[in-house]
Amino acid sequence: MASNINLDTFAADRSIMTANNDKKFRVLLLNGPNLNLLGTREPEIYGSDTLDKIEHRLREHAESMGITLDCRQSNAEHQLIDWVHEARTSHVDYIIINPGAYTHTSIALRDALAGVAIPFTEIHLSNIHAREEFRQHSFLADVAVGVICGFGAQGYDFALQAAKHFLSKQ
Ligand SMILES: O=C1C[C@@](O)(C(=O)O)C[C@@H](O)[C@@H]1O
Numbered sequence: 052m053a054s055n056i057n058l059d060t061f062a063a064d065r066s067i068m069t070a071n072n073d074k075k076f077r078v079l080l081l082n083g084p085n086l087n088l089l090g091t092r093e094p095e096i097y098g099s100d101t102l103d104k105i106e107h108r109l110r111e112h113a114e115s116m117g118i119t120l121d122c123r124q125s126n127a128e129h130q131l132i133d134w135v136h137e138a139r140t141s142h143v144d145y146i147i148i149n150p151g152a153y154t155h156t157s158i159a160l161r162d163a164l165a166g167v168a169i170p171f172t173e174i175h176l177s178n179i180h181a182r183e184e185f186r187q188h189s190f191l192a193d194v195a196v197g198v199i200c201g202f203g204a205q206g207y208d209f210a211l212q213a214a215k216h217f218l219s220k221q
Pocket residue numbers: 084085086149150151152153154174175176177178179186
């Protein structure tokens with residue numbers, strides 16, 4: 052099961068610096084509905100890596116990049132929105148979000164992300180632009196820093212690198 056660390060613990064990490072005395076950035080990874088099924092869910096589209104495996108690898112990469120990574124998954128729209136709201140009080144620097152099907156339906160999630168004004172990347176394992184027409188529209192994309200799609204699980208690594216690059220420029 053995907054493990055979630057408490058956002059308060061995350062907030063307590065605030066003053067952590069890397070060995071080079073750089074600020075340790077805080078990144079929140081959110082995965083939306085049905086992404087807990089990764090590994091068995093339509094593997095020809097989404098690949099065979101489980102979410103646990105992706106998160107484990109990403110945490111290791113994050114650590115080596117001086118990033119504290121908090122990984123969460125929910126099938127519930129309100130839960131994702133609550134986590135986005137909490138991210139502001141927890142001083143999260145950047146959000147990486149695969150909103151799953153909420154990408155194509157959720158004005159509420161868009162409003163939450165725009166409302167907290169935390170820079171974020173929208174990510175999809177599949178190339179949503181090469182799929183059904185209803186997947187080709189995102190309610191989030193135009194308020195995101197950028198969108199990564201079509202690179203399977205590796206896209207999460209690209210998103211982490213992009214977050215680091217974005218935050219280092221600030
Ligand atoms: O659940 C998902 C997964 C997805 O976000 C992806 O990662 O490719 C694409 C969405 O259209 C779909 O509803």
